[in-house]
Amino acid sequence: MLLDDSVGVQSTMESITVLDNGCLCCTLRDDLVAAIRDIVRTVEERMANGVKDAAIDGILIETTGMADPGPVCKTFSLDEVVNRYCKIDGILTVVDAAHFLDQLARERPDGAVNEPAQQVAFADKVLLNKVDAVSQEKVQETIAAIRSVNAFAPVVECSLSLKPDAVPVAELVQIDAFDTTKLLTAESEQGDVDLAHGHAHDAHGHDHDHGHECDDPSCTDPSHDHSHDASCSDPECTDPSHGHSHSHSHSHHDTDIGSMVLEIKDRPLDVQSFNDLLSDLLENSVDLYRYKGILAFAQQGSVVRYVLQGVHDMVDISFSGEWPREKPLRTQVVLIGRNLDKEGLKQRFEQCALLPDAV
Template identity: 30%
Template sequence: MALIPTTILTGFLGAGKTTLLKRILQEQHGLRIAVIENEFGQENIDNEILVQDSNEQIIEMNNGCICCTVRGDLIVALGTLARQRDAGQLQFDRVVIETTGLANPGPVAQTFFVDEEVASHYLLDAVVTVVDARHAMAQLDEHEEAQRQVGFADKLLLSKTDLVDAAALALLTPRLKRINPRAPIAHMDFGRTPLAEVLDIRGFNLNDKLELDPDFLAAETAHEHEHEHEHGAACAADCAAPGHHHHHAGHSDDIAAFVFHSARPFDSAKLDEFLGGLVQVYGPRMLRYKGVLLMQGADRKVVFQGVHQIMGSDLGAKWGEDEVRGSKMVFIGKNLPKDIFIRGLEQCLV
């Protein structure tokens, strides 16, 4: 039986996750979706969708969707749904999990790799993060959870864009791309967005080609140059003064991304050893990492990805005859030592 594609829907408090889910649950789209509310408090879908006083854990909607409230273990809930589906008691062909607004998506994503029963029934399709355009800059400044939610995302959905002007969006968008260059950004209007922006993204599919924002490397270089210019010119006279401290313009995020790329192939044994060491030391701080690799003597691409300490790889498509061969890797994490990663990867090249 085919695996059930599953989407993790996350986003900070008030971003608009529930509004989006209400629309998915009520719209006549012809899809049979099981929605799991993975909540720790009282933030639930509105009463007209979930009857909070009811003892029922699962409520079937009139459009073929199912809504399931979860107060306990997500693994247990997923296993229960799968068994009921196998027994013909429930009918659904995909799952959306909404996390609480203060959740770190990492442990939820890891569920799909660490539990055998879950892995045998479900395929993690993508992490979709709703970002409140009106409040995101402040939330990213003040809450590491907001940074993690952006860093984990395979797709970012901007909500409340009608409440901000073009100048505010022009500040927010590059910041989101610096935190997570691999997540496409789409807009959501009062929960209305094409379902293709939420479902079947295949962000976690190992055979998918890695796509990075083509402007990310240029933006990263410009960002570094900007700070060098600030120190070189504006601070020249003051740097010698006792007690002088640098104050960067803009925002400093603990969660950030960087990219490694090389036209030289990797030595597979050296790379395996180095990546294994990285995961052991820095795994808890490595939110997401993914890449397409050129390996010595291989005629196919190798696609790898990971979440924290869980890492996997798979064979991708064959290299095209006219295709420029090379490796491209992105790492997203909290205060990762970029220089150590880059130098170590360079030492694994043939």
């Protein structure tokens, strides 16, 4: 089923509920809750009446391009009925390859949120649409701009109007991006899960390494965070992720929205110190879009593991038992937000770690 807030009339189609009164994402909307409750009630009634195939696979919420997904996510945790029957699978963001860079660079009043960057920041997966309408150079520049905002979401290149079947439904659902259990399941099946180096696959099977500097001078992968991306002196360089003074530089697309990884190896964290850091971050939760992590805490003479997941001030920290003896200690926290004090956060995070002999 589909909820759509882009039209101001109430639809009578059985499979679509169009919410009126504008954008459902501007605030925590009672009509969104009512619409989901109606869907749940309808399904229950059909099942009670023995209707064949009464259950539904899911609910798609399609918002306008200016929407903040945060309040929608909050709705799923705050309403008792919605929380009991529904969970968030993931946030998909469609990026227009032909116009995204112009929208990203559009002048805004001081302090105004860059809406295209905000949409990308929330994304668990990005569909880079209309790649057939632009040059490959612009595709790569757009991917680099996406990576500068959100270094972790997979980017799928596509042309939805010409080849809609090229992106299978399995690419769009069952992401389980908000499922803390999935992180631990992947860890048990694949070994140590690295949130910073997790690979994403685009529609052409390319791998994009996320979030860390690349030391290969010949690398042309725009998803790599190169230490020399601020200024590249090579006049022959065609890597759009490098800052250049000529026409394809994306340095003018920089926004105040970005992502980072906090990491500590071989030492557990002090619970109180980390809680203090998290509390300080949540004081400005409106600018903290997404965050997740696997945490190693010292507790009563041992090391235990927690999984962190959050949107704005909606925090979920789940206990996951003792840290597996066969796995090296490594705490990783991914942050995506606005005006992140990266150096300050790294210093505060380092202060959360205990000395090796303190456990």
